Amino acid sequence: MSFxxxxxxxxxxxxxxxCRAAGRSLAWLADDELDARFVDTVEAYIAEPRTPARFRAxxxxxxxxxxxxxxxxxxxxxxLKEGAPPETMPRRRKLSxxxxxSGYETLxxxxxAFGRFGTIPAIGAIFIPDGSDEDxxxxxxKLTGTELQRASERWRKERDERHAxxxxxxxxxxxxxxxxxNLDDARARRASG
Amino acid sequence: MTREKPxxxxxxxxxxxxKSPPQPWGExxxxxxxxxxxxxxxxxxxxxxxxxxxxxxxKLLGHQKDAALTIISQQIRIEAERLRAPPARGGSVKEFYxxxxxxxxxxxxx
Numbered sequence: 001m002s003f004x005x006x007x008x009x010x011x012x013x014x015x016x017x018x019c020r021a022a023g024r025s026l027a028w029l030a031d032d033e034l035d036a037r038f039v040d041t042v043e044a045y046i047a048e049p050r051t052p053a054r055f056r057a058x059x060x061x062x063x064x065x066x067x068x069x070x071x072x073x074x075x076x077x078x079x080l081k082e083g084a085p086p087e088t089m090p091r092r093r094k095l096s097x098x099x100x101x102s103g104y105e106t107l108x109x110x111x112x113a114f115g116r117f118g119t120i121p122a123i124g125a126i127f128i129p130d131g132s133d134e135d136x137x138x139x140x141x142k143l144t145g146t147e148l149q150r151a152s153e154r155w156r157k158e159r160d161e162r163h164a165x166x167x168x169x170x171x172x173x174x175x176x177x178x179x180x181x182n183l184d185d186a187r188a189r190r191a192s193g
Numbered sequence: 194m195t196r197e198k199p200x201x202x203x204x205x206x207x208x209x210x211x212k213s214p215p216q217p218w219g220e221x222x223x224x225x226x227x228x229x230x231x232x233x234x235x236x237x238x239x240x241x242x243x244x245x246x247x248x249x250x251x252k253l254l255g256h257q258k259d260a261a262l263t264i265i266s267q268q269i270r271i272e273a274e275r276l277r278a279p280p281a282r283g284g285s286v287k288e289f290y291x292x293x294x295x296x297x298x299x300x301x302x303x
Contacts, residue, residue, distance in 0.1 A: 014286040052293040059286070114289055168284055 004107065007171035008121045011112055012066060019063030026064040035073050037061060038111075042077040045113055046093045046129040055113040062110035071109035074120055079130060093130035095120075115165040126169070132162075238264070 019025075029037060038061050045054040065072045079094035095111065095118070107121035116132040119125060214221065214229055221229065238260050247253060 011286060018286065050293070052290060056290060114286075115293070168289060171284075 003170055004121065004124050007169075008107060008112075008119060010171070011119075012062075012108065012121065015059045015112065016063045016066050019060055019067070022060075024064065024067065026061060027067075029064075031068070031070065034061070034064060034068075034070075038065070038072045039076050042095065042111055042113075043092070046077075046095065046131075049113070049116050049129045049132050055115060055118070058111055058113040058118070062108075062112050065110045066108050069108075071122070072111060074109055074111060074123075077111065078120070078125075078127070095127040096130050097123075097125040097127045114169055116162055117166050117169045119169065 026034060026037065041054075041057045041061050045051075045058045048054055062072070077095055079096045097120070107124075109120070109122035112119050112121070116128055118127055118129075120127065216225075218226065241257060241260050244253065244257065246257075
């Protein structure tokens with residue numbers, strides 16, 4: 001209960017406050033343009049949920065919807081339940097809702113994203129982008145010795161980070177466990193000097 | 194050596210200068226009007242409560258008592274509401290963004 005009653009409004013307030021302070025960069029978009037931007041932004045986030053610019057962009061769009069008092073076309077980015085008619089479009093990755101709480105329809109219909117987890121307040125949903133719960137790409141069951149040990153460490157680190165992100169979203173960990181550095185980003189930075 | 198008791202402006206024959214609205218009333222939004230009126234009300238209440246205590250002037254005393262009691266009861270409600278609200282447990286969005294190495298939405302727009 002407390003998640004939707006207190007935590008989500010807190011997150012929304014802060015995200016909207018940051019958007020206002022930054023001068024509402026999306027205010028110039030017409031409503032239909034904002035809807036298109038929403039779908040593009042969420043899909044870009046789903047492709048790389050750990051890229052800060054991508055989840056921040058999702059939250060910026062959410063803030064713009066809140067300020068306009070409009071609903072985002074969430075149905076376009078959420079995965080349909082099992083048994084629903086198959087999509088005519090090629091299968092795209094979507095937000096996979098795995099936990100819902102009802103009774104807070106007064107909250108806005110937007111998507112808030114924080115790393116590998118996020119929420120859709122109006123439907124009381126917590127989601128994970130499709131593909132985010134897969135094993136790291138380096139994981140290979142044929143690995144042996146040191147390589148296997150390294151891969152296990154990476155996997156454990158990944159799992160701990162995911163756990164910390166989930167706890168953060170729920171508001172259970174006021175102090176972050178430590179700075180999370182995206183390994184790919186770090187390598188790219190090191191390569192570029 | 195006796196210490197002189199501080200006296201309000203009115204004792205020295207001064208009143209606070211009248212405020213003029215920052216823009217014409219007709220051009221102000223409802224929020225701006227409300228904010229301006231609240232400023233005036235706060236100034237007025239302050240002047241009323243700072244008037245010297247005069248037990249013989251029952252009418253003035255009544256107004257001062259009403260203002261004082263209203264403010265006290267409102268303050269109690271605010272404090273009680275503050276106590277009732279659960280403390281913020283989670284980390285802030287800013288902290289979360291910082292954890293991810295200070296990413297900015299300006300970079301890499303979809």
